[in-house]
Amino acid sequence: MEYIKNRFYQKASKCVSEYQRIKNEHGDKVIANVTIGQVMTGMKGVPSLITDTSKLDPTTGIRFRGYTIPELREKLPRLSPDGEPLPEGLFYLMLIGEIPERDDVLNISKDLATRAHVPQHVFDVIDAIPKNSRPMTQFSAAILSMATDSIFQKAYRAGVHKKYYWDTTYEDVMNLIARLPRIAAYIYRRQFFNDEHIEPDPRLDWAGNLAHMMGHDSEEVKRLLRLYMVIHADHEGGNVSAHTTHLVGSALSNPYYAYAAGMLGLAGPLHGYANQEVINWIFAMLQELDTENPTEEQIIAYTKRTLDEGRVIPGYGHAVLRQTDPRFTAQQEFAKKYVKDDKLINIVNTLHRVVPPILEATGKVKNPWPNVDAYSGSLLYYYGVQEHSFYTVLFGVSRALGVLASLVMDRLYGLPIERPSSYPLKWYHEKAGEQGPSGC
Ligand code: NMX
Numbered sequence: 001m002e003y004i005k006n007r008f009y010q011k012a013s014k015c016v017s018e019y020q021r022i023k024n025e026h027g028d029k030v031i032a033n034v035t036i037g038q039v040m041t042g043m044k045g046v047p048s049l050i051t052d053t054s055k056l057d058p059t060t061g062i063r064f065r066g067y068t069i070p071e072l073r074e075k076l077p078r079l080s081p082d083g084e085p086l087p088e089g090l091f092y093l094m095l096i097g098e099i100p101e102r103d104d105v106l107n108i109s110k111d112l113a114t115r116a117h118v119p120q121h122v123f124d125v126i127d128a129i130p131k132n133s134r135p136m137t138q139f140s141a142a143i144l145s146m147a148t149d150s151i152f153q154k155a156y157r158a159g160v161h162k163k164y165y166w167d168t169t170y171e172d173v174m175n176l177i178a179r180l181p182r183i184a185a186y187i188y189r190r191q192f193f194n195d196e197h198i199e200p201d202p203r204l205d206w207a208g209n210l211a212h213m214m215g216h217d218s219e220e221v222k223r224l225l226r227l228y229m230v231i232h233a234d235h236e237g238g239n240v241s242a243h244t245t246h247l248v249g250s251a252l253s254n255p256y257y258a259y260a261a262g263m264l265g266l267a268g269p270l271h272g273y274a275n276q277e278v279i280n281w282i283f284a285m286l287q288e289l290d291t292e293n294p295t296e297e298q299i300i301a302y303t304k305r306t307l308d309e310g311r312v313i314p315g316y317g318h319a320v321l322r323q324t325d326p327r328f329t330a331q332q333e334f335a336k337k338y339v340k341d342d343k344l345i346n347i348v349n350t351l352h353r354v355v356p357p358i359l360e361a362t363g364k365v366k367n368p369w370p371n372v373d374a375y376s377g378s379l380l381y382y383y384g385v386q387e388h389s390f391y392t393v394l395f396g397v398s399r400a401l402g403v404l405a406s407l408v409m410d411r412l413y414g415l416p417i418e419r420p421s422s423y424p425l426k427w428y429h430e431k432a433g434e435q436g437p438s439g440c
């Protein structure tokens with residue numbers, strides 16, 4: 001779909017001139033002071049990245065190019081009036097900065113369908129990995145193995161001028177996004193359905209096709225996955241998966257390498273793996289209590305015990321948010337509308353009532369409220385996607401939309417290699433006006 005690429009270029013080129021102008025005219029303006037506390041708590045709140053696709057507000061949550069999740073659910077094109085927006089539309093919005101027309105979105109769906117062929121060697125790589133390996137291991141290895149197809153890398157080696165890097169990056173990004181549903185579904189069917197694979201249906205939309213290839217062909221699952229793919233797509237630039245993709249991409253590594261690196265960050269339990277941990281933790285609780293219907297008192301006691309054991313309560317807390325995550329709320333509303341009564345979802349709702357005051361009482365957790373991962377697993381489980389060790393892969397497929405749209409922007413801006421400074425602990429002692437103990 002050449003016109004979408006052209007539209008992106010027309011729109012984004014203006015921002016490139018702005019980037020150059022601000023860099024040249026205001027490069028020496030001070031925008032923040034950095035405290036030792038910020039350095040020692042993961043650089044929270046230090047402005048250091050340029051990301052246009054979305055911005056996170058601590059209290060109101062994520063906005064994609066200015067639009068909240070409820071606004072996206074209202075404004076982005078969908079297939080049927082009572083359906084959820086198509087993630088292809090969100091990709092357009094993140095890339096171009098405007099709400100697309102329905103035809104634009106359908107054209108992206110078609111474009112992705114024509115790019116969706118996965119080379120045989122990628123399946124061979126997946127098949128060579130032991131079946132009991134984590135799905136995220138298989139997913140990231142598959143992505144890496146596709147780097148053989150990187151158009152960016154070929155162009156770079158052929159000596160293309162740097163002002164055209166964005167063009168081949170765009171092509172890699174579109175090919176990569178197009179292929180992810182097939183790869184994810186292949187891993188799913190390999191691991192849990194005895195290698196009985198399902199061919200893609202090019203008439204389907206991107207998320208609908210993913211549900212189809214996973215073997216969950218109902219309209220309900222397709223609707224859920226469309227919502228899922230929209231709400232997980234981006235969370236500004238500083239989260240681990242987005243930042244890693246940007247950082248690795250800043251070395252001009254090809255988009256396959258950059259995104260695979262981001263996925264390895266997403267696989268960590270404090271980030272995207274938390275969606276599995278939530279379900280693991282609830283099931284461990286049910287097993288220990290030997291019940292499917294724990295009382296509120298039992299849940300409170302189990303939560304406190306987890307904290308006493310020096311573990312985190314998965315699905316709660318956030319590095320930036322200081323309120324209930326609107327992605328949690330969107331899923332809760334979805335469940336209210338479509339799910340009548342479900343034991344697991346009831347437990348998740350009870351947790352929402354009882355966990356925040358317990359975390360608050362610790363006096364150290366900055367955000368006691370639930371994040372996106374507190375709800376996502378229970379909904380998937382309700383709709384029959386019960387293989388929870390796979391859930392982070394779904395998060396990863398969605399996250400491609402945001403981090404890869406940003407990578408195209410990075411290359412169009414011509415952002416330089418990222419290289420912050422590090423200092424030994426002794427230097428911080430000195431900055432604090434202290435003499436550190438010898439050896440530190
Ligand atoms: N349960 C128990 N302790 C927690 C929790 C929690 N859910 N959240 C924060 N804390 C602790 C944290 O471990 C730290 O303890 P210590 O001082 O002993 O090291 C203290 O509270 C202060 O941490 P914060 O500044 O509130 O949180 P931070 O920004 O460091 O971490 C998370 C943010 C999201 C990593 C943290 O809240 C967490 O571990 N949550 C559980 C895992 C989770 O749900 N991750 C998913 C995040 C969303 N995503 O999809 O990526």
Ligand code: MLT
Pocket residue numbers: 234235238239240241271319320371372
């Ligand atoms: C995310 O979606 O990336 C997570 O909420 C983590 C974050 O924003 O730091």
